[in-house]
Amino acid sequence: MSFTSKFLATAVAVAMALPAFADGMMINDAYARTAMKGxxxxxxxxxxxxxxxxxxRLIGAASDIAKKVELHTHKDMGEGxxxxxxxxxxxxxxxxxxHALARGGDHVMFMGLTQDxxxxxxxxxxxxxxxxxxxVVQIPVDLERQDHGAMQHKKMDHSNTGSGS
Known part of the structure; x- marks a missing residue:
């Protein structure tokens, strides 16, 4: 990789890490991920x-990355x-x-991904x-991020997501 390519890659990464602002609202520390590859x-x-x-109030979200995009949260159904x-x-x-959108809590849900x-x-x-x-926010994909206190995926009921994953 040439110096110019490295410089441009670094500049893009830094720009993506900066918060987004609009009309007094600021989006900070955003990232997107899938639970598993594919x-x-x-x-x-x-x-x-x-x-x-x-x-x-955040009332909606849209993205070309999925057939359906919704605001989601988790509801305790009992028995873990x-x-x-x-x-x-x-x-x-x-x-x-x-208001934090965090793993194991409120989040933007992408269902029926149209691309990896x-x-x-x-x-x-x-x-x-x-x-x-x-x-409009450019959100970096971070599949490696480990959030402390995130829910255990194996005990999650995905029957309402239409994805089964």
């Missing part, structure tokens, strides 16, 4: 910060089983506050807010 579903996680003095469910009302982002998620590449996602409108 999986038919994936998810995106991030911190959403509201730097305005008005409450807002968690089920993923669509959150139609979205996620509240309080004025001056933050490849380590180091990016996924374009449009986040739709009630007040701030649409924010």
């Amino acid at each position: 999986g038919k579903s994936g998810a995106a996680f991030m911190q959403i910060m509201n730097h305005t003095d008005t409450d807002d 089983v968690m089920k993923m469910v669509h959150v139609e009302e979205g996620f509240a982002i309080p004025a001056g506050g933050m 998620m490849i380590q180091g590449e990016t996924v374009e996602v449009t986040l739709t807010f009630e007040k701030a409108g649409d924010i």
